[in-house]
Amino acid sequence: MSDDLNIVGKRVVRSDTLAKVTGQARYTADLKFPNMLTAKVLRSPFPHARILGIDLSRALKVPGVKAAISGFDAYGVKWGVFRYTQDHAMLPTDKVRYVGEDVAAVAAVDEETALEALSLIKVDYEPLPAVFDPEEAMQEGAPQIHEAYQNNINIHVHIDVGDVDRAMAEAFLVREDTFKAAGEAYAMMEPYAVVASYANGFLELWMPNAGPHVRAKALSNLLKMPLNRVRVRHIYSGGAFGGRSEVSPGDLVASLLSIKAGRPVKLVLSREENATSTRQIHDMIATVKTGMSRDGTIVAKDYRVIYDGGAYSSTGPIATSIPFYVYEECYRFPNVRYNGYRVLTNKGIRGMYGCHGRAFLAGNESQMDLMAKELGLDPVDVRLKNGLSSGEMTATKSLITSCGLAQTIARASESTHFKEKWPKAKRGKGIGMGCIAIMCGFPMGFRSGSACYVKMNDDGQATIVTGVVDNGQGNESVVIQVASEVLGIPMEDINLINADTEATNLDPGAYSQAATFVGANAVRVACENARRKITAIAAEKLGVPAEDLDLKDRMVFSMTTPDKKMPVRWIVREAFFRGDPIAATGSYFPKIDIEREWVSRPWGQMAGTFSFGTSVAEVRIDSHTGRITVPRFTAAHDCGRPINPMAVEGQMEGSIQQAGIAAIMEGNLWDHGFLLNPDLLEYKVPLACDMPEIDTIIISSMDPEGPFGAKEGGLTIRMNAYSAIACAVTNATDALFTELPLTPDRVLTILERKKGVKK
Amino acid sequence: MILPKFNYKKAEDIAAAIALYEKAKGRARYLAGGTDLIPRVKLRLSTPGTIIDLKGIEQLHTISRQRGSLIIGANVTLFELKNHDVVKNHFPALYESLDATSCETLQMRGTIGGNILQNTRCLLYNKSLEWRTARGFCYKMGGESCNVVPGASECFSNYCSDNALSLLSLSASVNLAGPGGERKIKLEKLFSGNGRDPFTMRPGEILTEIRVPVKASSGAYEKLRVRNAIDYPLLGVAVSIRNGSGRVCVGGIGPAPRVYPLKDLSKTSLKEVAQHARQEAKPVSNAALSPGYRKKMVQTLTQRAVKRALKEEK
Secondary structure, three states, rough: OOOOOOOOOOOOOOOHHHHHHOOOOEHHOOOOOOEEEEEEEEEEOOOEEEEEEEEEEHHHHOEEEEEEHHHHOOOOOEEEEHHHHEEOOOOOOOEEEOOOOEEEEEEEEEEHHHHHHHHEEEEEEEOOOOOOOHHHHOOOOOOOOOOOOHHHEEEEEEEEEEOOOHHHHHOEEEEEEEEEEEOOOOOOOOOOOOEEEEEEEEEEEEEOOOHHHHHHHHHHHHOOHHHHHHHEOEEEHHHHOOOOOOOOOOOOOHHHHHHHHHOOOOEEEOHHHHHHHOOEOOEEEEEEEEEEOOOEEEEEEEEEEEEEEOOOOOOOOOOOOOHHHHHHOOOOOOOOOEEEEEOOOOOOOEEEEOOHHHHHHHHHHHHHHHHHHHOOOOOHHHHHHOOOOOOEOOOOOOOOOOOOOOHHHHHHHHOOOOOHHOOOOOOOEEEEEEEEEEEEOOEEEEEEEEEEEEOOOOOOEEEEEEOOOOOOOHHHHHHHHHHHHHHHOOHHEEEEEEEEOOOOOOOOOOOOOOHHHHHHHHHHHHHHHHHHHHHHHHHHOOOOOOOEEEEEOOOOEEOOOOOOEEEEEHHHHHHHHHHOOOEEEEEOOOOOOOOOOOOEEOOOOOOEEEEEEEEEEEEEEOOOOOOEEEEEEEEEOOOOOOHHHHHHHHHHHHHHHHHHHHHHHHOOOOEEEOOOOOOOOOOOOOOOOOOEEEEEEOOOOOOOOOOHOOOOOOOOHHHHHHHHHHHHHHHOOOOOOEEEOHHHHHHHHHHHHHHHOOO | OOOOOOOOOOOOHHHHHHHHHHHHOOOEEEEEEOOOHHHHHHHHOOOOEEEEEEEOOOHHOOOEEOOOOEEEOOOOOOOHHOHHHHHHHOOOOOHHHOOOOOOHHHOOOOOOOHHOOOEEOOOOOOOOHHHHHHHHOHHHHHHHOOOOOOOOOOOOOOOOHHHHHHHOOOOEEEEEEOOOEEEEEEHHHHHHHOOOOOOOOOOOEEEEEEEEEOOOOEEEEEEEEOOOOOOOOOOEEEEEEOOEEEEEEEEOOOOOOEEEOOOOHHHHHHHHHHHHHHHOOOOOOEEEEEOHOOOOOOOHHHHHHHHHHHHOOO
16 A cells, blocks of 8 residues: 555544534433433442342332333343353342342333332342452352352463473572552443333344444343344443443343333443442452573563452453463563463452553563663663564464564653663652553454445445444544545545444454454455445546546546546446446454464464554652652554554553553552442542643554554553553662552652661 | 432521521521532432522622731632632632642632531542442441441541631631521631531531631641542641741541641741641541551641741741
């Protein structure tokens, strides 16, 4: 593809911007239908208790209540992302496993009536001993949360490459440290909401989701309905960050209520419910043992990581693996052993997260810096020495086909004068660097690919139909931009139908960094197929070879004799006359090893490509209070060719907030099974005034497979920004962190321990 | 979360407000800016039968000078007060605490009276009814125990007004009007020290005005918080100094602020006050940062606030 593109690579206004800034974008909670009912959910007050009985009769007698349900009204089907993780009934009938778990629900004419009815539902519980700490949960004799998982070990991912013990014994320098991190909240601006409408044997649903097709399939299983009768519709989404990739209990609740009442039902969760009862992020304990040779080469890594999974499996096998993979996709590990344990506790369910794995990743990176220092080496050189490059294989046998890691390291360090600043760190001032890679898509069986349908309309505008879903990151705008480039018509000429399971084809969804690399690639192929039909007719009409034709500004023209041209519109109309309208399909299936499995076969090609990133944080520490401020943050990202650089920069900036600055403030606080900060006041999402000066650097690496050379945009910064902060604190204090977030109390402890002050 | 049902009444003047309160037989709450009350009502921490809106009372919305005092109507917004010349020029501690309160948008909504009379807070208390019911009612909810410190006989909820601290450092007094008439008390007398019911107000009383002696002071306000805006203080220290002596006020820990006189400005007495304040502070695990840290910071921030105040003094 030539480099002089018209639309791709340009800083265009996103297609969804106008609707959002004017408040015209409709979210699920905005939907209104005739006769629509309001639903409310009764939740478990116990962290662990047997359900002896649920009596809905009094609730049903309240005037205005149209339906009430519990798990006894469901079909006894348990959800799981994998065959071996089907443990989540959504509405339990045996026992509750966390405070806030969905137990029963009502649908009524208004919220007040629904609340009154909820208070009349009687649930008999027999409280059971509960366990909240994953290490305690693994002990013999701990309360057993699910029969299927002995010692509450839900998932064990075991990877062993090379000869770790031997390499460790031969290493010049070996270090072992343990790092903890509190789980986080997704804190998306839109609390979860779902509208379900059942009529004539069809169920229609609207909810923020990161994959409409997997959502519909899960609901068709849970409701024992044929898949064609469950239709998940397009709706704007107020954020997902990995927390909305799976079916949610609210989807089942609203569906059952709508089926019972025969009316549309809307369920909108409160901010507190969104925090306690949708998905949370894993607390982690990561033990990292590293062997290094005298020149800074990593010769061995040995990991034991415990993930506090909460009450159910969720995306467990994936969550237990991802932190390791994004690290092995970045650095060369000739000998590596990874034991990841996801352990169940009586807390809310933990899912995947765009910034998942901070204890593990920040731990690795800051430990590497201390080891480099001990060897008299520079962290930049150590990263460059160990970093993977194009053509290399990861430890678990994924080929890296395009790699700008070295450039991101070089550019980020040059622009911050890292090499001069790092050795001169004083107490109270530090600089740190974090690197990472990330897979663009991962194996999901036949759902790993995407397909698109495009049709040209009478006036030369186009409609594209794709399963790609947008959770706010700009995926819709990306596919429109790609179609606009291929078809030679402006973005505003393109109508998009997407993320609607009835109209659109299968797509991997927006939670494996596949939207651009896979979804937009399918759009590109479909549009190229349509374009060939256009140029075939135009070649005939203009009397030039089709290869000599280009499309731009709604015109087809000869590249050698630009006078020879005609509007795309004319060709579209001609095609209608010929009874062969301009329409095409296209698909893209990434080159992956589909035999690869998270637990049973953790090797083979993970993804079609990988993106890379380097973050550099500069911190100041108040030595009396331990308070960290971040005056400057620099991020360099190899995202292939950026489709819309402005959108990529926006993702990078958001990542610096959500992962970087969050590393000094965000963390869930617990009182046994009770979440202490299920709100936006006590859960400390960084505010505008807490943000640093930001410098974003895009490294355009031109991926050979990606659409116009593009890969995912932004997520690498989400996965390394906390590492940069942790490394900067290590640089300033000459000590490792033990727990994230690095709140001032923890930082002061680091400073005092270093000084030898007793508590 | 929707509000529960209540009657809404708007009062034209103070007497009318008190009459409405009496008519509601005590099941009423006064509303000013609403930034404290409305979230509390939404969480069912307060369930008034009637809400009496004071916003229309002009008398409560004025700032004047009288016999050497600045008289601040209780309904003056934090933002208006922050931008008042006397505050800017004479009361640096108050200016800083106003500026450190939440964010400007909420400063424009919240009133100084409401800010002083905000209820005490606790991580285990400012929660929905469902959350609190599941966890079990504590002293502050009318229960029989403390959920933070098992076995404790008192409530450790934190008083989180930034501005009461600086007003205390400036020796402010307040006017109260109620069914039993008007009275004027020193601001420190407003606090009961009991977290369950933190104020000494009598039923139906309205805080009408705050009086601050107009004498130029040097001062400072130090606030411990995780983020640079929005957050309530995890600890607040206000210092005001006039003519070689002053007052230090420590809040954000426990149900009442503590006031310490600075008799002279010698290094020893300054150090003593900071140490004393630290010894007396009894933080517990009911706020975002660890109690041991908050206790330590009492001394650190007191020293820092005094240092800054003295720097201005010179």
